[in-house]
Amino acid sequence: MDRGQARRKKRAGSRRTFRFSRRMVLIFLIALALIAGVALFLWPRNVDLAASIVKLPFLLEDTYATHDQGIVYYKDGAVHALNTLGAELWDADCPGQSMKVSASSSLIAVYSPSTVNVLDSKGKALFSREFLGTIQRVAVSESMVCVFRKTTQSSDITVLNASGGEVNTIDMGAQDAVAFGTDDTAGVLWVLALDTSASVPVTRLSIYKGGSTISGLITVDTHLVTGALFSGDLVYLLGSTHVLCYDYKGNLVSSQLVYGWNIEDAAMQSGGKPLLVLTPDRDQNTGYYKYPAARLIAYGDTESILSLPPNCFDVVLGAGRIYCFSSDAVHVFGTGGKWEASYPLGKNVDRVGRPFGGTHILAFADKACYLVPLP
Secondary structure, X not given: OOHHHHHHHHHHHHHHHHHHHHHHHHHHHHHHHHHHHHHHHXXXXXXXXXXXXXXXXXXXXXXXXXXXXXXXXXXXXXXXXXXXXXXXXEEEEOOOOOOEEEEOOOEEEEEOOOEEEEEEOOOOEEEEEEOOOEEEEEXXXXXXXXXXXXXXXXXXXXXXXXXXXXXXXXXXXXXXXXXXXXXXXXXXXXXXXXXXXXXXXXXXXXXXXXXXXXXXXXXXXXXXXXEEEEEOXXXXXXXXXXXXXXXXXXXXXXXXXXXXXXXXXXXXXXXXXXXXXXXXXXXXXXXXXXXXXXXXXXXXXXXXXXXXXXXXXXXXXXXXXXXEEXXXXXXXXXXXXXXXXXXXXXXXXXXXXXXXXXXXEEEEEOOEEEEXXXX
């Protein structure tokens, strides 16, 4: 082969290499475009949360309640129902003094210190009942109305059905009902009572199937208990130093130490155990957490640290997410504690409620109330 043929062969080889490289670049660019398109589709959209916030027609000082389908509030002698968009569905006259409301998706109780008025979800009056003594609190489920009242001699909880018929009367004696409520999933009424007559305060949790038949009695004298969560035949007591898991017979199954932290929120997870949010104390002057960290505990399983944003004053559990509220924004985290996004609120808020309907929360700026969709 002469030198000319060798040069031509070399140039041909170079051209073939060049054509191969150009093909590879083209394939790479097409693949990059496809990846970018998928990423653009899956990438979270920039939500203008501030534009979606609705100012509501009642104030912090008014009485109100939330449920899965919306909001109920009492103002100027009438009870009003709003949907989750803040639009009014109906209103009903219900004159009285010192009126309060309690609500579920099916029943609404409007009560004074002496009378309970019950309406259905469309505002139709179902029944009204007067009580001797003083009504302290009323809790409603989808089918029950529970009235806690005190007299000069003792106290009790009267359980009524949706027609006003009496299901049960629970004699509390000298005990105070620290908390009580219903769990529609478990089909129980629970009463958390504090007995201070002995040298050591004693907390008792009584559980009533269907509101009538007692099915569990649990006594704790080691520390104070403030709430309860139910899962099948187990109950989790939220205490000042421990979360205690009992069966309905009063047998201690397990416990989780929380001493030194505050249980800010707790909710049952799909696995049948609670997720706990433990926070430090708040500064008395600012209302913000003293330290920028919270603990996330999947009961009996994993624990992680949640880095709190500056000026954070509350942490709430939503549907598969954790929401940290600072003075002017909401910060979204996964249940494992990983930050996902932050959204400006467009105003300075100083307190929030608890999520309802899995989609919304009430936030307050001074006394004004706002409906905030959860991103």
